[in-house]
Amino acid sequence: MNLKEKYTELLANIGFDEKAIQQNWLDLEKTYSGKSRHYHNLTHIKDMILCFETYSDRLRNPDEILFSIFYHDYVYKSSKKDNELKSAEFALSILPENSSFDRQLVFDAICATQLHQYNANEDINWLIDFDLKILARNWDEYQIYFEQIRKEYRIYPDFLYKPGRAKALKHFLEYEFIFQTEEFRGLYEEKARINIEKEILLLS
Template sequence: MNLKQKFTELLTNIGFEEKESQRNWSDLEKAYSWKSRHYHNLTHIRDMVECFEKYADQLQFPNEVLFAVFYHDYIYKSSKKDNELKSAEFALSILHENISFDKQLVFDAICATQQHQHNAIEDINWLIDFDLKILARDWNEYQIYFEQIRKEYRIYPDFLYKPGRAKALKHFLENDFIFQTDEFRHLYEEKARKNIEKEISLLT
């Protein structure tokens, strides 16, 4: 998949000029390509876009959801707790007035990727599930994922990181469901729980 082409097509469809689309792609590519990004990078975005393409016909506002996919981790610093809020604010800042778009939905969708809690808006639930699909990968791929996350948090020593990571993972298990849509629960819930339980056992 050509991620740049997918992005520029989206921006053109919602009312951006070609030069603007190119400039915004350059900014986006740069943001997701920082050396500190071992997981929250363009590979993660590509995986989410592939999910989006598979389930686009389930969405009421596909353009808004795809835009949120591209920008949901635009700002990412492992030491900060407001990455999603800052990313949502940035996403809205590039949407000028003549863009035909539900800006509130974009904002709320990006913010929802922080807590990954069930939302009254079903499109947002799909976005959350696209973001969390990594949790249900085969164990070898899941292991690569959590090793990449560890690298992003390398400023923290194990005695701080391990309990924090275990707490975050246990939070997923304490919820009735990890995934928010019936489709993803049916396909991935069991596998994701097994992976998370196995990772927790390695942390404790």
């Protein structure tokens, strides 16, 4: 899958002109390719878009969700707690003023990737699940994922990082469900919980 082609097609649908598409792509590519981006990079975006392509026929507003995928981690600083809000604000700021795009959906969808909790809008639940699918990978791939996350938080020593990471993981286990769609619960819920429990043990 060619990410640039997918992005170009989407922005053309939204109403961006060719020059704006090219510039926004360069900005996006540069941002997600930053040296500190070990997990929250273009590979993560590509993985989410593969999910999107599988389930896009279930979405009421596929273009808005695809746009949200591209921008949901646009602002990512491990020392900040408002990354999703800033990403949402940035995503809205580049939209053409005359676009009929559902700005509120984009804003709500990107912000929802902070807490990953059930949303009244089913499209947003799909986006949340696409973002969390990594939790249900086979163990070797899951291990690479949490090692990449550790690198993104390398400014924090183990005595701060380990309890913080364990606390965040335990939140997932406390939810009745990690995944918000029935489809993903059936496919991935059990595997995700096993992986999370194993990582928590390694952190203790």
